[in-house]
Amino acid sequence: MNTNSNLYTIVYSTILVVVVAGVLAFVSMALKPKQQENIALEKMQNILNAAALGEDAAQLKSNKAAYIKGLYAEHITNSYILNIEGKVIDGEAFDVDLKAQYNIMKAIGNAKDDATAQALKSKLQLPVFVCTIDSMDLNIFPCYGAGLWGPIWGYLSVEDDFATLHGAIFDHKSETPGLGAEIAKPKFYSQFAGKKLEKEGKFHSIDIVKGGGQVENSNGVDAVSGATITSRSLQETMAAWFAEYMPYINLKREAVEAENSPCCCGSDTTGVCTNSCQAETSHATSSPIK
Amino acid sequence: MQDYINLFVKSIFVDNMVFAFFLGMCSFLAVSKSVKTATGLGIAVVFVLAVTLPINYLLNRYILAPGALVWLNPEYATLDLSFLSFIVFIAVIAAFVQIVEMVVEKYSPTLYSSLGIFLPLIAVNCAVLGGSLFMQERGYANVGEAFTFGLGSGFGWMLAIVTMAAIREKLSYSNVPKPLKGLGISFIITGLMGIAFMSFMGIKL
Amino acid sequence: MNKDIYRKPIFTANPITVLVLGICSALAVTVQLKGACVMALSVTLVTGFSSMIVSMLRNTIPNRIRIIVQLLIVALFVILIDQFLKAYAYDVSKQLSVYIGLIITNCIIMGRIEAFALGNKPIPSLIDGLANGFGYGMILVFIAFIRELLGSGTLFGYQIIPQSWYVANGGFYENNGLMILPPMALILVGCIIWIQRSVQKDLQEK
Numbered sequence: 001m002n003t004n005s006n007l008y009t010i011v012y013s014t015i016l017v018v019v020v021a022g023v024l025a026f027v028s029m030a031l032k033p034k035q036q037e038n039i040a041l042e043k044m045q046n047i048l049n050a051a052a053l054g055e056d057a058a059q060l061k062s063n064k065a066a067y068i069k070g071l072y073a074e075h076i077t078n079s080y081i082l083n084i085e086g087k088v089i090d091g092e093a094f095d096v097d098l099k100a101q102y103n104i105m106k107a108i109g110n111a112k113d114d115a116t117a118q119a120l121k122s123k124l125q126l127p128v129f130v131c132t133i134d135s136m137d138l139n140i141f142p143c144y145g146a147g148l149w150g151p152i153w154g155y156l157s158v159e160d161d162f163a164t165l166h167g168a169i170f171d172h173k174s175e176t177p178g179l180g181a182e183i184a185k186p187k188f189y190s191q192f193a194g195k196k197l198e199k200e201g202k203f204h205s206i207d208i209v210k211g212g213g214q215v216e217n218s219n220g221v222d223a224v225s226g227a228t229i230t231s232r233s234l235q236e237t238m239a240a241w242f243a244e245y246m247p248y249i250n251l252k253r254e255a256v257e258a259e260n261s262p263c264c265c266g267s268d269t270t271g272v273c274t275n276s277c278q279a280e281t282s283h284a285t286s287s288p289i290k
Numbered sequence: 291m292q293d294y295i296n297l298f299v300k301s302i303f304v305d306n307m308v309f310a311f312f313l314g315m316c317s318f319l320a321v322s323k324s325v326k327t328a329t330g331l332g333i334a335v336v337f338v339l340a341v342t343l344p345i346n347y348l349l350n351r352y353i354l355a356p357g358a359l360v361w362l363n364p365e366y367a368t369l370d371l372s373f374l375s376f377i378v379f380i381a382v383i384a385a386f387v388q389i390v391e392m393v394v395e396k397y398s399p400t401l402y403s404s405l406g407i408f409l410p411l412i413a414v415n416c417a418v419l420g421g422s423l424f425m426q427e428r429g430y431a432n433v434g435e436a437f438t439f440g441l442g443s444g445f446g447w448m449l450a451i452v453t454m455a456a457i458r459e460k461l462s463y464s465n466v467p468k469p470l471k472g473l474g475i476s477f478i479i480t481g482l483m484g485i486a487f488m489s490f491m492g493i494k495l
Numbered sequence: 496m497n498k499d500i501y502r503k504p505i506f507t508a509n510p511i512t513v514l515v516l517g518i519c520s521a522l523a524v525t526v527q528l529k530g531a532c533v534m535a536l537s538v539t540l541v542t543g544f545s546s547m548i549v550s551m552l553r554n555t556i557p558n559r560i561r562i563i564v565q566l567l568i569v570a571l572f573v574i575l576i577d578q579f580l581k582a583y584a585y586d587v588s589k590q591l592s593v594y595i596g597l598i599i600t601n602c603i604i605m606g607r608i609e610a611f612a613l614g615n616k617p618i619p620s621l622i623d624g625l626a627n628g629f630g631y632g633m634i635l636v637f638i639a640f641i642r643e644l645l646g647s648g649t650l651f652g653y654q655i656i657p658q659s660w661y662v663a664n665g666g667f668y669e670n671n672g673l674m675i676l677p678p679m680a681l682i683l684v685g686c687i688i689w690i691q692r693s694v695q696k697d698l699q700e701k
Contacts, residue, residue: 311677
């Protein structure tokens with residue numbers, strides 16, 4: 001047979017492409033659920049880790065997935081999406097694409113005039129997860145940004161006074177192993193527990209400073225040595241995201257104060273109180289997780 | 291505009307294909323014996339990267355990425371063809387290289403004799419496929435960014451191979467230990483150049 | 496059977512240190528032993544099986560589209576490996592990121608297909624591919640061993656250097672940060688070539 005004729009070449013390549021595409025489509029379909037489960041599991045574990053839960057999962061040899069899912073169902077009691085004003089909007093917080101939100105934030109920074117910036121801001125979806133441990137509610141805030149080589153992201157859990165950090169977890173795509181990659185190690189992120197969100201009454205993100213972490217420095221965390229750019233990017237990322245979370249945190253703080261004073265949810269004497277009540281009722285109806 | 295300049299400079303110096311990611315090492319070591327041939331291959335790589343990256347960007351954006359086919363029919367929002375991206379990218383690169391080779395051969399025999407011999411080498415140059423894969427992974431915002439990144443990485447690769455060739459030309463006059471001659475010393479020099487290029491990392495862009 | 500088929504690629508014609516093939520995609524994954532092992536295994540499998548398939552089809556492939564057909568077969572195996580890693584070894588697949596995809600352009604694979612599989616029967620082609628992949632993987636794992644041990648004090652993520660040795664704990668030892676930086680992989684390959692060519696003098700260049 002003449003293997004160099006045009007007809008043969010065309011028929012041959014068509015058959016080959018169809019066979020290859022068929023095999024790939026089949027394998028991809030068969031493995032898809034497993035791959036998506038891996039991604040969801042990693043996210044669940046990140047969220048749990050931020051509240052210092054589920055860190056023992058790595059030692060489990062079998063049923064790691066079931067263990068994490070169980071913990072998640074038990075502790076993550078609620079989750080909702082906030083808009084820029086700190087109000088709850090519809091949607092499933094677990095499915096929010098952090099990267100898309102990061103791109104919106106970047107676009108806001110580059111916006112030419114206020115109108116476009118405002119339009120972009122109204123598109124932001126900020127997910128928050130509520131984690132209940134021994135009747136204390138922790139709020140878990142994600143953040144996402146650019147590191148030295150690729151994306152970095154993290155989850156910070158804030159205690160119910162909305163001023164103290166309970167824990168944090170960070171991860172990265174491709175930071176230098178041994179340097180920038182150390183942000184994902186317990187040695188680094190465990191320092192965040194007990195730090196204050198604010199400094200001298202003003203919102204102040206967590207300072208990542210070299211030689212930080214002394215008792216008097218309630219905001220300082222020891223930076224990863226040799227990874228100045230990753231540390232700095234992480235600090236900027238957290239600052240950017242917490243700037244967006246601040247309206248919500250302020251609302252919540254006022255609600256905490258209001259709870260301690262006679263004015264409480266239900267009475268609509270102040271707008272603030274009503275706002276937080278709306279938040280309470282609307283997220284009570286939304287299902288916590290899928 | 292500033293974004294593009296930043297990306298361009300960053301992809302030449304900071305994210306250099308050779309020194310930071312080891313991409314295109316095979317031809318980098320094989321063709322860096324004289325500055326003239328190195329420049330020829332360098333130009334070919336710049337050209338191929340700068341053209342295939344925007345093409346692959348559009349393919350990724352409108353066909354391959356999860357939910358990319360929405361423009362055809364809103365029902366396709368859940369469709370994810372990203373498992374095909376390796377094949378599509380490499381096919382685009384190979385096809386493009388083939389076409390360029392044929393066009394150059396037909397219309398400019400002088401250019402073909404100086405550049406043409408390098409073109410088949412490029413289809414299997416990891417720097418070209420690597421460029422497309424990095425573009426997909428980093429999720430550049432538009433075609434312009436993809437093009438800038440392609441152009442920048444191409445120039446970064448060319449810079450690396452031309453400087454390497456210049457060093458190797460001088461090196462042939464030096465007294466290198468026999469077992470290290472040729473390949474061995476080239477590896478070590480590439481490593482040292484990589485360390486030098488790491489100093490660009492601190493630049494805030 | 497001719498023993499040279501599997502002996503040569505491992506020692507006298509090692510793809511990395513002698514033939515200079517396939518350095519592109521792989522050195523970046525030698526920071527940690529785990530990634531290097533998975534990469535070595537993936538490359539070995541892809542080289543072996545794509546050589547075998549191409550060898551089976553060798554009399555039917557139209558010459559004009561030969562390269563594209565070969566790339567397609569290689570890409571098929573690479574995508575299969577990528578999909579399986581994503582499903583069953585998610586951590587490793589995250590760490591290897593784009594470098595799994597870059598196996599497609601790994602020159603060893605195309606090199607072996609062109610040089611061996613197109614002219615030989617399927618079984619010898621499979622062995623030739625596997626042996627070349629192994630010779631390549633061996634160097635990868637060796638470099639990763641040195642880099643992880645000296646750079647992070649660990650092997651496969653387990654601490655090997657005793658904690659009490661470290662300066663932070665009052666000892667005398669400090670991890671060599673240079674080892675985890677990309678350029679060190681190149682310098683190590685240079686050193687391996689140096690050692691190999693000191694022993695096998697016939698490989699030296701003039």
